[in-house]
Amino acid sequence: MNRALLAEWTKLRTVRSTVAVAAGVAVAMVAGTALIIANTNVPLCTGRSPDCGTVDTTALTLSGVHFAQLAAIALAALVVGAEFQPRTIRTTLAMDPRRVRVFTAKSSVIAGTVLVGGALGVAGAMGAATVLFDDKSVTGHPATLPRAAGAVLYLVLVALLSAGVATAVRHAGGSMGAVVALLYGPYLLTTVVPLPAHTLHLVQDLAPMTAGLGTAPLGPWAGLSILTAYTLTALAIGGALFVVRDA
Incomplete structure (x- = not known):
């Protein structure tokens, strides 16, 4: 398994496009949060006045996840889809014919990469939010640790959902479109x-996005369980098709 993981990691880090998209997860998270906070009208007060309105600083801090998820979707679709066009997956399977192990390794590398990128992005977004909130004289914590962790987990689940769909569709662009439609359509x-x-x-x-981001009537962790169900289903279908179909 270690050999398969190393092979998948080597393929990811040696392709410029996937490296750029992987970095884009963190960059999009920070830039998206900064853009939304900068363009959001918030009460210009210190919070001491009874007339000072309340601001959901945590939601604003993590708002960049809407941008970061697009990078996570693209990363998984590129990593998986690129091997089916033009059929370089045959070389991968010639080196390691155990398809379940190859699929598991590829999914694990995608999840690990997005986990690191998402964690860096959330940390950067919290730092940017602190500065921007201070400029707007808004009091409050940039984000609570559980919700910050939930945002990172959300990005990992979305990336794995994209990986499962890409394995079934065998086309990077088609799988990106399908996942974006699934998330934003409802x-x-x-x-x-x-x-x-x-x-x-x-x-x-x-709906996987509104449930996973905790904006549905469900609680945030219950919502993430809904997204997890979508992700596991996509991985199961994609993995099964990867095992039984010709390369």
Whole structure:
């Protein structure tokens, strides 16, 4: 297994495009948070006045995850999809014909890379938020540790979801489009189509992005369990197809 992990890590780090996208997870997290906070109207007060409004500083601090998830999706799609076009996966399987091990190693390397990038991005976003909140005279903590950890876990799950879909689709661009549609489609539906309250809550509870980010009526950890179910399903389907189909 160590040999398979080393092989997958070597392939990821020696391709410029995947290295750039991997770094983009952290960069997008920090830049996205800074952009959203800078363009958000918040009360210009110290918090001592009773007229001072409240600001969800944690949500603003972690808002960059909406940008970082696109980089995580792209990274997984590129790492997986690039081997199916133009069929370099055959060389990989010639070196290691144990397909379950190859799929596990590839998924593990993707998860580990996004974990590191997401953690660095969240830490950077917290630092940027502290500076920006101070400039806006907003009091409060940039983010709580559990919610910061939840944001990193969310990015890892989204990347693995993309890896599973890419393995099934065998095309980087097609898998990116499918995952983005799965994440943003239900959210866009709720903003465009008027829905009864109970239907709206049901869609939000079952949609992977709104549930995973804790913006659904479900609690944040319950929401992450919904996203986990989507991810495990995608990995199971992708892994099964990878085992049974011709390279």
